[in-house]
Every structure is written in C-alpha cells, then in structure tokens.
Amino acid sequence: MKFTFRVSPNYRQPLSTQWIMTELTLCIAVVLGYNVVYYYLNPNLGPEYAIHALSMIATSLVVAIGTEALWAKFYAKKPVLKYLTQSFPWVTALLFVGMMGVNKPLYVIIVGSLVSTLIGKLIFGGFGQNIFNPAGVGRAFSVLAFGGFIASQFPDVVTGATPNQVMESLGWVITKPEAVTAYLNQFNGLWGLFSGQYVGAIGETNTLLIMLVGLYLSVRKIIDWRVPVVFIASLFTFATIIMYFKGMGWWYPIFSISTGGAMFGAVFMLTDPVTSPTSIPGRIIFAIGVAFLATLIRVKGHLPEGVIRSILFMNMVTPLIDRGLDGWPLKAMKKYAFTIGTVFAVSLLTVSFTATTISYKEPYVPEDSIPNLGDPILFSTLPTAGNVNIVSTTVTGDITTFVIETKGHAYEAEWETDPKPNVIEVKINTVTKTIVSVTFVTYHDTASLQYATSHPVFLKQFDGLSIIVDNSVDVVIGATFTTDSVIRAVNAAIAAVLTPQ
Amino acid sequence: MPLWIGPMNAHLNGHKELTSHNEIVTVKPKGEVYIPLSNGNNAAVEVLVKEGDKVKVGTLLAKRSVPFVVPIYSSVSGTVGVVKSMMHAVMRPCDHLVIVSDGKFEKAQSFSPIDYTSATRDELVDFIMNSGLMGCGGAGFPTYIKYKNPVNIHTLIINAVECEPYITADYRTMKEFLDDLIYGTKALLKASTAKEAIIAIKKNKVEVCTKIQALLANEPQIKLFMTPDKYPMGWERTLVYEFTHKRYDKLPSEIGVIVNNATTAIALAQSLKYGSAIDEKIITFSGDGLKHPVNVKVPYGTTVKEIVEAIGGYSAEDVLVIAGGPMMGKTIPTDNFVITSYSNAITILKTTPQEAIPCMRCGRCNDTCPAGLLPVRINNAEAVADLDLIVKLAADQCIECGMCSYICPSRIDVTEGVRRAKRALMLRKK
Ligand code: SF4
Numbered sequence: 001m002k003f004t005f006r007v008s009p010n011y012r013q014p015l016s017t018q019w020i021m022t023e024l025t026l027c028i029a030v031v032l033g034y035n036v037v038y039y040y041l042n043p044n045l046g047p048e049y050a051i052h053a054l055s056m057i058a059t060s061l062v063v064a065i066g067t068e069a070l071w072a073k074f075y076a077k078k079p080v081l082k083y084l085t086q087s088f089p090w091v092t093a094l095l096f097v098g099m100m101g102v103n104k105p106l107y108v109i110i111v112g113s114l115v116s117t118l119i120g121k122l123i124f125g126g127f128g129q130n131i132f133n134p135a136g137v138g139r140a141f142s143v144l145a146f147g148g149f150i151a152s153q154f155p156d157v158v159t160g161a162t163p164n165q166v167m168e169s170l171g172w173v174i175t176k177p178e179a180v181t182a183y184l185n186q187f188n189g190l191w192g193l194f195s196g197q198y199v200g201a202i203g204e205t206n207t208l209l210i211m212l213v214g215l216y217l218s219v220r221k222i223i224d225w226r227v228p229v230v231f232i233a234s235l236f237t238f239a240t241i242i243m244y245f246k247g248m249g250w251w252y253p254i255f256s257i258s259t260g261g262a263m264f265g266a267v268f269m270l271t272d273p274v275t276s277p278t279s280i281p282g283r284i285i286f287a288i289g290v291a292f293l294a295t296l297i298r299v300k301g302h303l304p305e306g307v308i309r310s311i312l313f314m315n316m317v318t319p320l321i322d323r324g325l326d327g328w329p330l331k332a333m334k335k336y337a338f339t340i341g342t343v344f345a346v347s348l349l350t351v352s353f354t355a356t357t358i359s360y361k362e363p364y365v366p367e368d369s370i371p372n373l374g375d376p377i378l379f380s381t382l383p384t385a386g387n388v389n390i391v392s393t394t395v396t397g398d399i400t401t402f403v404i405e406t407k408g409h410a411y412e413a414e415w416e417t418d419p420k421p422n423v424i425e426v427k428i429n430t431v432t433k434t435i436v437s438v439t440f441v442t443y444h445d446t447a448s449l450q451y452a453t454s455h456p457v458f459l460k461q462f463d464g465l466s467i468i469v470d471n472s473v474d475v476v477i478g479a480t481f482t483t484d485s486v487i488r489a490v491n492a493a494i495a496a497v498l499t500p501q
Numbered sequence: 502m503p504l505w506i507g508p509m510n511a512h513l514n515g516h517k518e519l520t521s522h523n524e525i526v527t528v529k530p531k532g533e534v535y536i537p538l539s540n541g542n543n544a545a546v547e548v549l550v551k552e553g554d555k556v557k558v559g560t561l562l563a564k565r566s567v568p569f570v571v572p573i574y575s576s577v578s579g580t581v582g583v584v585k586s587m588m589h590a591v592m593r594p595c596d597h598l599v600i601v602s603d604g605k606f607e608k609a610q611s612f613s614p615i616d617y618t619s620a621t622r623d624e625l626v627d628f629i630m631n632s633g634l635m636g637c638g639g640a641g642f643p644t645y646i647k648y649k650n651p652v653n654i655h656t657l658i659i660n661a662v663e664c665e666p667y668i669t670a671d672y673r674t675m676k677e678f679l680d681d682l683i684y685g686t687k688a689l690l691k692a693s694t695a696k697e698a699i700i701a702i703k704k705n706k707v708e709v710c711t712k713i714q715a716l717l718a719n720e721p722q723i724k725l726f727m728t729p730d731k732y733p734m735g736w737e738r739t740l741v742y743e744f745t746h747k748r749y750d751k752l753p754s755e756i757g758v759i760v761n762n763a764t765t766a767i768a769l770a771q772s773l774k775y776g777s778a779i780d781e782k783i784i785t786f787s788g789d790g791l792k793h794p795v796n797v798k799v800p801y802g803t804t805v806k807e808i809v810e811a812i813g814g815y816s817a818e819d820v821l822v823i824a825g826g827p828m829m830g831k832t833i834p835t836d837n838f839v840i841t842s843y844s845n846a847i848t849i850l851k852t853t854p855q856e857a858i859p860c861m862r863c864g865r866c867n868d869t870c871p872a873g874l875l876p877v878r879i880n881n882a883e884a885v886a887d888l889d890l891i892v893k894l895a896a897d898q899c900i901e902c903g904m905c906s907y908i909c910p911s912r913i914d915v916t917e918g919v920r921r922a923k924r925a926l927m928l929r930k931k
C-alpha cells in the first residue's frame with residue numbers, strides 16, 4: 001500500500017482551464033462559421049469569399065500555433081505538444097482573424113497573427129503573463145501597419161466602408177430621418193446591422209449571434225456575465241446620452257452596440273481573464289472604462305473602431321485596478337460600490353459634456369476612407385455596359401466630353417421604389433489618350449456613400465490615367481456599387497473613344 | 502447579495518449517495534485502542550489511571566484543564582497500557598494512551614444523568630463541561646465554552662448542514678436518533694438562553710426534513726431551516742449569514758447567535774439521559790479508494806487501518822487517506838491513526854495524477870471564497886513575499902475551507918498558497 005500525501009483540498013471542480021478554452025474555441029468557431037456561410041450564400045459574394053475567409057482562418061491558426069510550437073522547442077525548451085495544450089494559441093488566432101475584414105489579403109493575416117502571438121503573448125512570458133490582449137495587439141498592429149483600408153483581396157469587393165467608418169465620416173450625428181434610413185439601408189437596416197446582414201470583419205458583424213453565444217458562455221460559467229452586461233449597458237447608456245443631446249432616434253444606441261465589434265469585444269475580448277482584473281468590482285470598472293473610452297474615441301478621436309484601442313488601454317491600467325482594490329472585499333463593499341458609482345458618474349458626465357461639442361459634419365471624408373484605385377486590373381474584367389447610357393457627346397478640340405447616365409447602387413437596393421441613375425461627366429483627351437476629369441452631374445445613390453464617391457480626392461484619381469495600356473485600362477477597382485457606377489461610366493467613355501464610329 | 506461580490510459559495514457534487522442509504526456497519530476493535538490525550542497541541546494533561554488498571558467503557562482516563570476543561574473517557578473495557586506517541590488526525594504526532602480491549606465492552610456510568618428541565622442553567626453547563634463534548638470543527642473546541650456567559654442571545658442554530666462532500670455521518674446519526682436531536686436541542690436552547698432554536702439542514706435531504714417537521718409540530722420554540730445545497734453552508738459564518746443576513750466579526754454571539762452541531766446535540770441528549778460520555782461514533786468511510794464505502798459505528802480510539810480492513814479494504818494500491826472530508830480534511834500519509842471523539846469521516850481517494858497550469862487570473866477563486874477574500878491576490882503577494890500586502894489582503898481571515906483550490910480550473914493549490922501566506926504572517930508576529 002502507498003499512502004500519498006497531498007495538501008488539501010483533494011477535491012476539484014470538473015471544469016478545467018483546458019475545457020474552458022475548448023468551449024470558448026468552439027463558440028468563436030460558431031461565430032466565424034456564421035460569416036463563412038453568410039458569404040457563401042450572399043449573391044454578391046459567393047464561394048470565392050467563403051473560401052478566402054476559410055483560408056484567412058486557417059492561415060491565422062497555422063501561424064499562431066506554428067509560432068508557439070517553435071517558441072516552445074527552441075526558446076522555452078519544453079515538450080511542444082504539452083506547451084501548446086497549456087497555452088491555447090488557437091484562441092488568440094481565432095479572435096484575431098475574427099476582427100479582420102474578409103477582403104484582407106493573407107499576408108496581412110500572417111503578419112497580424114504572428115504579432116498577436118509573439119509580441120502580444122510570448123515575449124511577456126506566455127499564457128497568463130501577458131498584459132495586453134494578444135488578439136487586440138495583432139489587430140491594432142495591422143491597422144497601424146497596413147492602414148484602415150488595407151489593399152483589398154478582391155477587385156469587385158462589396159466590403160466597403162464599415163458602418164462605423166461611414167458614421168465617422170458623418171461626424172457621428174445623423175438626425176434627418178431620410179438620411180438615417182439611407183445610412184442604415186446600406187447595412188440592410190437596423191435589423192440587418194444587428195443580425196449581421198452585411199459584410200464586415202469575419203467575426204464581428206452578427207451582434208445577435210454573439211449575444212446568444214455570450215449567454216451560453218455565461219450560463220456555462222466560462223465567462224463572467226457581468227463583464228459583457230456592464231460593458232454593453234454602459235455603451236448603450238453613453239450612446240443614449242448622445243442621442244438625447246443631439247435629438248437622434250433610438251436607432252442610435254442600438255447602432256452603437258451593434259457595430260464596431262462592440263459585441264464581439266464584449267463577449268470575447270473584455271472577458272479575456274488574463275488581461276482583465278481578477279476581482280468582480282475590478283472587472284466592472286474595467287468594462288465601464290472600455291465603454292467610456294470607446295464612446296469618446298468614436299465621437300472625438302476620429303478613429304471609427306474604438307473598442308480594441310479602449311481594451312488595450314484598459315489592459316494597461318488593469319494592474320492598477322487590481323492594486324487599488326486590494327483588501328478584504330467583504331469589509332470593503334461600500335468602498336467598492338462608491339468606486340464603481342464614481343467611475344460611472346464621471347464617465348457619464350464626460351460623455352454628456354462631449355455630446356454637446358459634436359455636431360453633424362458636412363461631407364468630410366478622411367482621406368484614408370476614400371475608396372482608392374488599387375492595383376491596375378484588366379479593362380475587360382470591369383463591369384461594363386448594360387447599365388450605362390451616353391446622353392451626350394461634345395467634342396471641343398482634343399477634348400471629348402461625355403455625359404453618361406449610369407445605374408448605381410440605387411438599382412441594387414430593394415428599398416428604392418423609384419431609382420434614378422447617377423449622371424457623370426467624363427472628359428477624355430482623344431489625342432493623348434488620357435482621362436482629363438471625371439465629375440458628378442447628379443447623384444442619386446445612398447446619401448452617405450456620396451461623400452466618399454463624389455469626393456474630389458476619389459475622382460481625382462482618374463485624372464491623367466492613360467486609357468490604353470496593352471489593350472487594358474490601368475484603372476480601376478471600386479469599393480461599392482456606386483464606385484462601380486463611376487467606373488462603368490468611365491469605361492463607356494473609353495469604349496466610345498477607342499471604338500471608331 | 503450585491504452584484505459586486507461573488508456568490509461566496511458553490512454547489513459541490515457530494516457523492517453522498519455512496520453512503521447515505523446503505524447499512525451502518527458496527528466495527529469493534531479487536532486488540533488495542535489508542536485514546537488521544539491531546540489534539541497535537543501538547544496541552545498539559547493529567548492521566549488519572551496507571552498502566553495495568555482495569556477500565557470500563559466510560560471510565561474517566563485523563564483530564565486536561567488548560568486552556569479548557571476536557572475530560573477523557575475510555576471507549577472500551579480492558580487494561581490500561583503505556584502512553585505512546587503516534588500520528589494524530591491533525592497530522593501531528595501526539596501522546597495516545599493505549600487500552601488493551603478485553604472485547605467485552607462493559608459499561609460504567611461516567612456521571613449521573615440529569616433532567617435538564619429541572620436542572621438550573623449553571624448545572625446544565627457544568628454537565629456539558631463534564632461530559633467532554635467537543636465541537637466538530639476538527640480543532641476539538643469544547644462545547645461548554647459557548648454557553649458559559651451568554652449575553653443577548655436570541656437564536657440557537659443547530660447545524661445539520663454537513664456540506665463536505667462524501668460525508669453522511671451526521672445525516673445518518675440524525676436519522677437514527679431523531680428524538681435525541683430534538684431533546685438535545687431543547688437542552689441546548691435552555692443553556693443558551695435563546696428564545697428559539699433553528700435546525701438548519703440542506704433542503705435536498707427531503708426524507709429527514711419531513712420527519713423533523715413532523716416532530717416539531719408540538720415544539721413551538723424549534724424551527725426547521727432549509728439551506729441551499731452549497732459549500733460551505735455548514736461553516737458558521739456562511740450559515741449564520743444565510744439565516745440572519747448579518748455578518749459578525751469574531752463570534753456569532755456578537756449578533757446574538759450560538760451555533761452548535763447536530764451530532765453534539767444528540768450526544769448531549771444521550772449523556773443527559775444515560776449518564777454516559779461519547780464512546781462510539783458514526784463515522785463515514787467513503788471515497789473511490791474504498792471497496793465498500795459505508796458508515797461505521799466504532800468506539801473512538803480505533804485505528805483507521807483496523808476499520809478499513811473490517812469493511813473490505815482499499816480499492817487501489819495508491820490512495821490518499823484523508824481525516825475528514827476531501828475539502829478541509831488533512832491527508833495523513835499513514836492509516837495508523839485513530840478516530841477521535843469529534844471525528845466524523847475518513848475519506849479515501851485513489852491517487853490520481855494532477856498537474857497545475859499557469860494561473861489565468863480568471864478570478865474564480867476570488868468570487869467564491871466564503872470568507873470574501875482575494876485568494877489569487879494573496880498568492881501573488883506571497884510569491885513576492887510582500888507581507889504588508891498580505892496583511893492588507895486579510896489572509897489571516899482564511900478558514901482553509903479549500904474552496905479556492907477546488908474552484909481553480911488551472912488546478913493550482915491556491916489554498917496552500919494562502920496557508921503559506923498565513924504562516925509567513927505568524928512568523929513575523931513571533
Ligand atoms: S481556503 Fe481561505 S482563501 Fe481559499 S476560499 Fe477558503 S477561506 Fe478563501
């Protein structure tokens with residue numbers, strides 16, 4: 001007989017960290033899976049997108065797991081398999097890729113996943129030691145390194161500006177009912193926005209689904225329900241204040257919790273145990289803090305996706321929160337209540353004050369959110385005729401001016417009962433075979449997109465482009481149906497010039 | 502309970518079905534029994550018998566008077582042997598008096614029975630003192646202390662919660678002696694000067710609850726209180742809070758409450774009625790390390806080894822022998838130690854491999870600590886030997902209930918870390 005000695009207690013709950021991480025992984029997979037299926041079934045996207053999304057996910061996983069495996073073998077010098085099963089690199093990989101848009105090329109994913117794992121986690125000492133949310137680090141790095149509008153994977157990509165980017169271009173205030181409808185309709189309405197009926201980051205769009213997953217995780221005690229609830233409630237409250245001060249409708253707070261990865265952040269990012277405080281009051285303060293900063297960054301910082309930045313900032317103060325709340329909680333209940341109350345009240349007041357300083361912005365488009373004419377692509381692959389109609393052709397010396405009607409986004413949108421074409425003027429120098437200018441005569445598409453598409457910076461990109469490059473045009477990729485309509489007009493003009501009468 | 506503190510308890514899988522319904526096995530020691538003379542704290546003890554003396558069940562063997570009066574009675578009849586040092590259930594060796602049993606178990610009257618209804622309160626408290634009754638906290642705290650000077654006591658709580666996993670001894674004892682439970686409760690009620698008594702029991706023990714309910718029909722001063730099936734509901738503070746929704750500083754008497762274990766009430770009833778001290782106990786022997794988990798009725802002083810052999814032996818070659826339940830009980834690296842008069846269980850578990858992985862700072866230990874502490878923070882402070890922080894984190898308030906280790910999904914010995922912190926504090930105090 002052997003009588004082993006072990007310190008008490010000798011009884012452990014069934015739930016293990018390994019199992020927590022397994023369930024979490026499955027839940028993230030469900031959310032990503034939704035989007036893959038959505039891309040597959042969406043007539044504007046199709047299997048090509050679904051496959052690309054899957055390759056993004058696979059790439060992220062391979063890079064993260066590979067990095068940790070190499071780290072385990074050559075740096076930590078530990079058995080690789082055991083190291084991996086106690087470090088859970090795949091969770092970081094899935095969270096990171098979930099925050100990336102489906103139009104991102106794979107090299108962005110490779111770099112981002114590597115940065116998440118290596119800089120976000122391993123150099124701090126691995127699982128449990130990192131200060132910043134690793135996936136958040138990767139995501140923030142990608143934005144810094146590749147810009148908000150990373151070169152797109154797809155020429156005809158319909159993944160235009162995200163809801164928050166468009167909102168950002170409008171100064172975060174829309175009050176006119178038509179404008180609100182026009183804005184929301186880009187994302188299939190408020191319900192579409194809430195239930196992920198639009199294209200965005202491959203894990204963030206379906207707020208409803210993430211909410212249900214969060215509910216499941218809370219019931220299973222995988223995450224502390226207080227964190228997402230406090231965060232979303234605070235974000236909603238702060239948005240309600242802005243709504244109240246600016247006379248907007250209830251769509252605004254709903255919009256505010258449905259976009260910008262708010263729910264994804266709430267359920268998967270804020271609840272990361274490693275980088276949030278260890279006590280309940282700490283986690284509550286943490287959640288309020290993220291909501292507060294995200295609100296401010298959105299309306300004042302001119303950075304549309306504020307949630308990740310706010311999480312990273314609050315990660316930094318987590319040790320302070322923990323320190324500040326050290327004590328005997330049972331004897332400090334009043335102090336905790338007071339602290340939480342104060343943090344919330346100060347946030348509320350600051351947001352109220354800020355709300356009075358923001359206003360509806362006249363079409364201002366930050367340069368980097370203007371669709372850019374990325375890599376040259378073949379003329380023949382561009383959407384062409386059918387929807388264009390040359391209204392008039394005027395020849396003045398070398399310059400030929402076309403006025404062209406072209407069916408824009410309004411024709412794609414089901415809600416438009418009486419769509420009208422955009423009218424565009426294209427001037428081409430027939431001698432030098434270059435485009436002189438492209439301008440809008442009338443614009444009939446979605447109001448908010450107008451600012452991007454009719455923006456001088458966008459249209460200026462056409463100026464001086466040669467119309468003959470080995471039988472191809474060295475333009476143009478668009479980001480939306482509306483940009484397509486511009487491109488179609490330009491193509492029609494080019495075709496008219498190149499085809500002898 | 503405000504939302505900014507955790508539940509401070511958790512539901513545990515009790516495995517109570519292993520022993521809650523099968524037959525109680527009586528085990529009689531065949532040769533020597535070893536009567537512990539102290540609780541490992543080396544308190545002075547005056548042995549009143551000599552080697553070679555004949556004793557009976559109930560003969561007064563020894564008496565401790567510092568710091569509290571504790572008489573020690575024999576649990577068998579036979580011949581007094583030598584005093585010998587051996588392992589005690591508190592995991593420290595201490596002196597045991599050897600009695601060689603003659604196998605007859607002849608009884609001697611230890612003291613004269615009294616009728617609590619006619620006795621004065623002081624007589625009753627003295628009686629409790631002389632009967633050698635001890636609380637079941639494992640520390641062997643004599644029962645009479647609580648009743649010495651009751652001030653403004655309004656409620657007596659009879660604790661029948663038994664929240665440790667595997668243990669069903671209290672439950673079985675109660676089922677056997679329901680009348681004694683009520684009788685003892687009434688006696689303690691008198692000693693406590695409280696207006697009413699509460700019998701607290703887990704609500705899932707339906708069968709016993711109904712029976713007690715029926716018995717209480719004509720006892721207006723006693724009420725049944727059903728608690729949730731949570732750990733550590735049987736801990737004084739948790740139980741008192743559950744019932745009164747008040748917290749106290751050191752002792753429940755501050756808020757007018759005295760808490761006593763149900764088995765203590767039963768033992769008192771039996772002493773009152775028959776004039777006998779505790780000689781036998783119902784003890785749960787359970788866990789997957791035993792072939793046949795069962796409740797046994799044994800004279801105290803019998804070794805665990807002898808009992809395990811009598812009930813069919815171990816089911817594995819490598820086991821953990823735990824004095825008490827798996828949460829708070831200590832692992833003893835031998836089975837050659839004895840049942841004490843305040844033991845209630847021996848848990849025997851197969852040794853299974855267990856490996857800790859890094860703390861993920863999830864805070865589960867903080868949320869469930871019944872003392873409302875921050876165990877992971879205490880562990881962090883202990884790791885860097887920050888004594889001031891340990892003091893600030895009130896590590897001395899830890900009751901070593903084991904909850905933080907239990908709940909930790911990374912299988913870290915969080916409780917042990919808190920223990921180390923407490924030890925560091927003690928060392929500094931010295
Ligand atoms: S062992 Fe101590 S620190 Fe751990 S849960 Fe119990 S009382 Fe709290």
Ligand code: SF4
Nearest residue numbers: 860861863864866909
């Ligand atoms: S429960 Fe375990 S993993 Fe979680 S904070 Fe406590 S010690 Fe760390």
